[in-house]
Amino acid sequence: MTPAINLAxxxxxxxxxxxxxxxPRAQSYGLEAAEVLGQDPSQVFKTLxxxxxxxxxxxxxxxxxxxxxxxxxxxxxxxxxxxxxMANPDIAQKTTGYVVGGISPLGQKKALPTxxxxxxxxxxxxxxxxxxxxxxxxxxxxxxxxxxxxxxVALCQD
Numbered sequence: 242m243t244p245a246i247n248l249a250x251x252x253x254x255x256x257x258x259x260x261x262x263x264x265p266r267a268q269s270y271g272l273e274a275a276e277v278l279g280q281d282p283s284q285v286f287k288t289l290x291x292x293x294x295x296x297x298x299x300x301x302x303x304x305x306x307x308x309x310x311x312x313x314x315x316x317x318x319x320x321x322x323x324x325x326x327m328a329n330p331d332i333a334q335k336t337t338g339y340v341v342g343g344i345s346p347l348g349q350k351k352a353l354p355t356x357x358x359x360x361x362x363x364x365x366x367x368x369x370x371x372x373x374x375x376x377x378x379x380x381x382x383x384x385x386x387x388x389x390x391x392x393x394v395a396l397c398q399d
Contacts, residue, residue, distance in 0.1 A: 243371055245371045249347065286358070294324060311396055360397075
């Protein structure tokens with residue numbers, strides 16, 4: 242069990258766990274998950290950490306579809322910051338307690354401001370990392386928002 246799965250169980254959230262053998266040669270963790278699980282990439286979301294106003298330790302979380310790119314201007318706007326840039330992977334791992342490619346938005350060591358791309362609301366359920374490469378948790382977007390205290394916002398340009 243990972244902290245992400247334990248949190249969903251503790252809060253009695255309806256969820257499904259999907260496990261697969263991660264291929265270390267995969268170019269994209271998220272697209273690999275969508276393909277192996279037979280899911281539409283618009284329904285599988287990746288967890289990205291970004292830092293605010295150039296402060297490496299002032300972090301926030303963006304949860305976006307695996308087939309989209311994070312728009313840093315929209316991320317900064319959502320976080321009410323002047324600018325945003327991608328977080329250093331080592332700092333992201335240390336802050337969340339998860340490894341890159343397996344960073345879950347759930348059960349992170351430190352609660353961070355969390356923003357979920359608004360397209361999540363178009364689906365009954367979405368998949369996010371469950372805290373390990375090759376492990377996904379499927380749950381309702383509103384449950385994800387409740388567990389992360391996340392907000393639905395525009396984070397990607399279509």
